[in-house]
Amino acid sequence: MVFAFDPVGQGERLEYYDPKTGKSVIGGPTREHSYPGAQAFITGSSQARYMIWDGIRAVDYLLTRKEVDPERIGITGRSGGGTQSAYIAAFDDRIHAAAPENYLTNYRRLLQTRGPQDAEQNMFNIIYRGLDHPDFLIVRAPKPALMITTTRDMFSIQGVMETEQEVSKIYNVSGKVENFSRTEDDDVHASTKKNREAMYAFFQKHLSNPGNPADEEIQPLTREELKVTQTGQISTSLAGETVFSLNRKEAEDRVKELNELRKNSAVFLPEVISNSKQLSGYREPSSTDEPVFTGRIQRGNYAIEKYFIKGEGDYIIPYLLFKPVKPGKNVMIYLHPSGKSAEASPGGEIERFVNQGITVLAADLIGTGEMGPGALKGDAYFDGASHNLWYASILIGRSITGIQAGDVLRLVNLIKRDLSGAEITGFARKEMAPVLMHAGVFSNDIRNVILVEPYSSYKSIVMNRFYDPQFILSSVPAALNAYDLPDLAAAFAPRRLFISGTVDGNGATADNSDDLEIIRSAYKNRNAEDRLKIVTEGSVPEGWLP
Structure with a gap:
């Protein structure tokens, strides 16, 4: 006797089947495995x-x-x-x-x-x-x-x-x-x-x-003869559970557990910091090498200096240092998913901060700008995001976010060493926001954080049947067993936090009030409501930074 069955995502068990096309909207079997598989990893499964x-x-x-x-x-x-x-x-x-x-x-x-x-x-x-x-x-x-x-x-x-x-x-x-x-x-x-x-x-x-x-040569049975379900797909014949739906139920249990823990913030928030360090695979920078200077550009009332510094491993962190003619005490680390050059042109976002007297260090963390995304694509490559690269970090007990957060703090140490008395602000757009929030709770030297268009939580990725694949690279495997992104923001209190235009796990504007309420509650408990500003759109107003 031979017993053969279709694995999930294959044959009659496509979990993202489109009856109109007769195909998976996600792609072939490896993508059918990897799309819900990423959500399962975040849940701890x-x-x-x-x-x-x-x-x-x-x-x-x-x-x-x-x-x-x-x-x-x-x-x-x-x-x-x-x-x-x-x-x-x-x-x-x-x-x-x-x-x-x-x-x-x-x-x-x-x-x-x-x-x-x-x-x-x-x-x-x-x-x-x-x-x-x-x-x-x-x-x-x-x-x-x-x-x-x-x-x-x-x-x-x-x-x-x-x-x-x-x-x-x-x-x-x-x-x-x-x-x-x-x-x-x-x-x-x-x-x-x-x-x-x-x-x-x-x-x-x-x-x-x-x-x-x-x-032996045999005449194989036809596809129609081998069909078990009436329509040829379980989803349209029998419905039932999928990996996504089963994992979502587990995630709901994890969220309930987190909500119970949040009731005692005095105990929970310190655990958030220690657990996020452990789960993200963060390693505290032991030293900061001397940066290598590669050139300078004069532009109006500021200069742009080009450097690179050694990262955690055998790679560098290229960065641009925007120096106003009359700098104040504020220094900003600027993170953009498209890299340091995305807003570096005249009239760009970085220039707006420089014109306020803020020194801006815009970096290409590993995987961004000049440092990424690298040659590896793999069989779980979604819209420019290699989930296979993320899997490599999971195998070794690390995360891309944990590695990048460590490199952010290398830059913080560099600023502290070279610019004594600096008030350090972190700025992050979109999927770089989780990296900055992890770095922010790992070090008290980051005094202010600005997040623009961040996704609101890891929960929002897991709860959406369809999510933005780019967000996976900044997620921490098994995070929902111990914390979520709003908990990092809560642990950041009472330092200054500005959040603009949160989106859900699919990158869409949605009701993220439950996630934001966790943050508001933490700032209220610390009597720091004036240091938290959450808006639906727009940039940080001038004068918000001290």
């Missing part, structure tokens, strides 16, 4: 969790059938099916024999080659926790396992061989060396006759299946 559970329930169903021998259950699949085969067999010990195909390699070689794949293939902090691809087979040793591989696969063959060596050691120690093997063919990411026959032989040996391993 994962796409993999839901797909593993499908496999466990499939085994539950098989065991209700009288013709199924519970001691002779095997699993195989290729590519995403190889991912599921490896995961499900590792989590469900009722599976006796496993033969994942075209998936297993190791993280070292994966990151050196293609990088992380779609959300289905990523588990929360797995590298940070010391786990790797070989562990999916090691955990089930000495049960029978076969690695099905190809030499020109997109999953590194070098990583495959290294995983084989590591797993073999465990089977040797267990005294069941015959239960582990690998088959290899010279091909791309594909099923081959040689590998199929090796897989047939593997299951015949370890599940006592009858027959011979020769690959």
